[in-house]
Amino acid sequence: MAVCDSFGYVGVIGEDGDPLWSADVGRRANPHAVDASAHGRIAVAASTGGWVRLYDARSTSADAVAEIPLADAHGVVWDPAGEMLWMVGGDRLLCVAVTGPVDRPRWRVVLEDRTPSPEAHDLQPVQGSGEFWVTTRSSVYRYSPAEGAWSSDFTGAEDLDRPDVKSIGTHPGDGTVIQTVPASGLGLGWVTDTIDVFGAGHRAVRTDAWIYKARFWADESE
Numbered sequence: 001m002a003v004c005d006s007f008g009y010v011g012v013i014g015e016d017g018d019p020l021w022s023a024d025v026g027r028r029a030n031p032h033a034v035d036a037s038a039h040g041r042i043a044v045a046a047s048t049g050g051w052v053r054l055y056d057a058r059s060t061s062a063d064a065v066a067e068i069p070l071a072d073a074h075g076v077v078w079d080p081a082g083e084m085l086w087m088v089g090g091d092r093l094l095c096v097a098v099t100g101p102v103d104r105p106r107w108r109v110v111l112e113d114r115t116p117s118p119e120a121h122d123l124q125p126v127q128g129s130g131e132f133w134v135t136t137r138s139s140v141y142r143y144s145p146a147e148g149a150w151s152s153d154f155t156g157a158e159d160l161d162r163p164d165v166k167s168i169g170t171h172p173g174d175g176t177v178i179q180t181v182p183a184s185g186l187g188l189g190w191v192t193d194t195i196d197v198f199g200a201g202h203r204a205v206r207t208d209a210w211i212y213k214a215r216f217w218a219d220e221s222e
Contacts, residue, residue: 001217002042004031010044012036012057023055023062033123037078040102043085045073052076052087052096056103066105068096075123077132084110088120088134093143116141116150122165122213127172135165140179159198166190167213176200180214 004010010031011022021042025031029049036042042055050071053064073089083098085107095111119137126133132143134150140161142151152161160168160177167180176199183192191210194203 002034002036004034004044006030006032010034010042010055012042021055021057025049025053025064032074033076035076035078037083039083041078041083041098041105043076043078043087045070045076045087045089047072047074047089049073050089052085054098054105054107059103065103066098066107068094068107070094072119074121075134077123077125086123086132088115088123090120091115091118093120093123093134095145111145111148113143113148116152122167124167124169127170127175133168133170135168138163140165140168156198166192167215169214169216171216172218174199178204178214178216180211186210 001013008024008026008029010025012020014020025044029046031044031046033045040056040058042057043052045052052068052070052073054066056065070087070089073087075088077086085096085098087094091114093113093115094109096107097110098105098107100106115134115136117136117138120134122135124133126142130146134141134143139152142154165179165181169178179196180192182190183194191212193209194205195214196203
């Protein structure tokens with residue numbers, strides 16, 4: 001599991017719970033998302049820092065090996081089909097090709113698009129479709145890289161398309177979708193104690209929890 005928190009911690013945790021790699025990127029950077037590639041690259045998106053940084057998880061050094069400027073960076077996802085890195089921030093969606101050694105990468109923008117509404121927040125693959133979920137302050141969209149098109153009338157939009165969705169994800173096996181939306185009364189404007197589960201007909205509630213983002217723990221065979 002790759003995790004980060006807004007105080008600056010970024011880490012990769014093994015199945016036994018032991019840390020495999022970690023870095024402190026600084027509280028001022030305010031990291032919001034992290035993803036790991038199969039080749040040992042770690043990508044971190046920091047909103048206040050205004051960047052997406054690449055790290056070499058095979059190294060004992062916590063220094064970044066590359067930095068991609070992106071204002072208000074909130075989401076980052078490696079494309080498992082290749083060394084392509086997708087990211088969102090502000091009103092921009094970027095796809096970056098990463099080449100070269102893990103410890104000395106080169107990158108170039110291969111696709112850039114504007115999100116239909118501002119303040120892009122979460123970015124996740126729609127499992128099995130080749131598309132991505134993108135959430136913003138006001139809406140939820142599906143983006144098709146093949147068509148270069150945004151959709152807000154996808155199946156289930158009547159429930160899923162709503163404002164201030166902090167995280168979204170699709171189960172790779174049965175297509176169930178989960179979302180988190182901030183709850184009132186918890187003292188912060190970006191956390192909840194509830195995970196909304198669409199397709200299963202229920203909500204998962206954890207009393208006294210402050211949940212920001214929720215992800216499925218499942219491999220694609222499940």
